[in-house]
Amino acid sequence: MASSTTTDPSMLADFRSHLQKSRRICALLGAGLSASSGLPTFRGAGGLWRTHDATVLATPQAFRADPSLVWHFYSYRRHMALNAKPNAAHHALAQLAKHKPQFITLSQNVDGLSPRAGHPPEQLKLLHGSLYDLKCTDQRECGYKESNNYTDPIVPSLVIPQGGDVAASDETTTDSSSQIDHTKNLIHGLDISDIKHDIPTIQTSDLPQCPSCQKALLRPGVVWFGESLPEDVMADVDAFFSSAEPIDLMLVVGTSAVVYPAAGYIQFAKHKGARVAVVNPDPSSGNSLDLGPGGKDWFFMEDAAKILPEMLRPVIGDIEGSQ
């Protein structure tokens, strides 16, 4: 076991023994999974983008009111995520999927790090879409959609302004305690999430345009608050949960589990008999678990990048980047 974890060895052993016996496994992933890669979470420190709550920018209303601002926000996130690297937890989960064919991962993350870690696509359900998908704002008349567009910046007007006060570097480390410093390393230019750096208001004609209808704007292919989750993704998730077979294990990694319907899958899995393992350094995230002597669940109060490779080691073996 890695010397840097503080996890009780008997809890780890109990979890591992259950994991080895488990066949039908589900994971719910959130932004904390990518924290050690330097990407900010939504609700912790760094949850504000300039003066805006990130959850307010992630709405159709915000896009309609100020497409320039919302495109700046998503262009910045695309830029950072492209410069980030998958961490040991992304790799460990990808390996688990390869060893356990009935393991399904429901990810709320749009950053592309799980796909880049080689997570098998058929076992990875991107509930909230991807930063690298684009679609026409006019889905009724036009319906244009595009996947895996990694152009950065997506149009010249969205380039991150350059300045002398932030060093450009693509180094990342796995110490989430100084996430803010790492975040800066992912931005090649000024950190425009900070209100002290001005951003221009971009004219509609200079924002990403739909190449199909040539009339409407393109928008990020992510799910915004108030929108439905992608139908094809939901069909696969429903098939997994509606099976008559029990679910053995539910992993809940790096999520505050407050956004529905995603968070609801924890209860669904419990109803199907799953024991739950939460991985999250926030002590309050273990509140709803059945813990203690005789309890069914486990709470690993640690950085996912450190503890997940340890938790999964008996099944996946050693992975690059884990200690």
Ligand code: OAD
């Ligand atoms: P949140 O920001 O709500 O929660 C991130 C969680 O990660 C918190 O509980 C942190 O304690 C935990 N965390 C932080 N660092 C961690 C680490 N190193 N290892 C493990 N856990 C860590 O993000 P989400 O739960 O992903 O939706 O948010 C859910 C959804 O709300 C997002 O997909 C997004 C957002 O608004 C949309 O945009 C539709």
